[in-house]
């Protein structure tokens with residue numbers, strides 16, 4: 001992983017949600033096959049919330065959990081939804097996305113996710129199975145999920161920046 005290129009994403013969701021986050025109560029650390037096995041025993045094959053923290057660690061939480069709670073309110077290298085499947089040799093990604101409106105990470109955050117999955121011993125497909133582009137509308141501030149390369153705000157129809165918010 002190219003550390004120099006890794007970007008940290010700050011939480012951009014509702015501040016009132018951040019206010020409820022306990023920094024000491026982040027998600028479950030998945031850093032070994034044993035940790036992954038215990039986690040899957042808990043959630044079954046269901047998708048769950050994940051973040052990759054600033055140290056590159058994979059943290060998991062129930063899918064109803066907010067990403068910001070999973071991250072303990074801290075900045076992340078990526079965030080999204082993840083589901084796992086059993087293979088003959090261990091665990092593999094069934095589906096993985098960067099879908100987090102709380103952090104709106106870029107599809108380019110994939111290398112951080114891949115490195116965290118590698119550390120947890122989870123095989124992966126080499127990219128997000130579903131990748132999303134998020135853009136903040138400069139006119140009305142709505143967070144947009146860009147579909148079909150349509151860079152137009154879904155609320156006010158103002159043009160959205162084609163470059164990420166930086």
Ligand SMILES: [Zn+2]
Pocket residue numbers: 137138139140141142153154155156157158
């Ligand atoms: Zn707008």
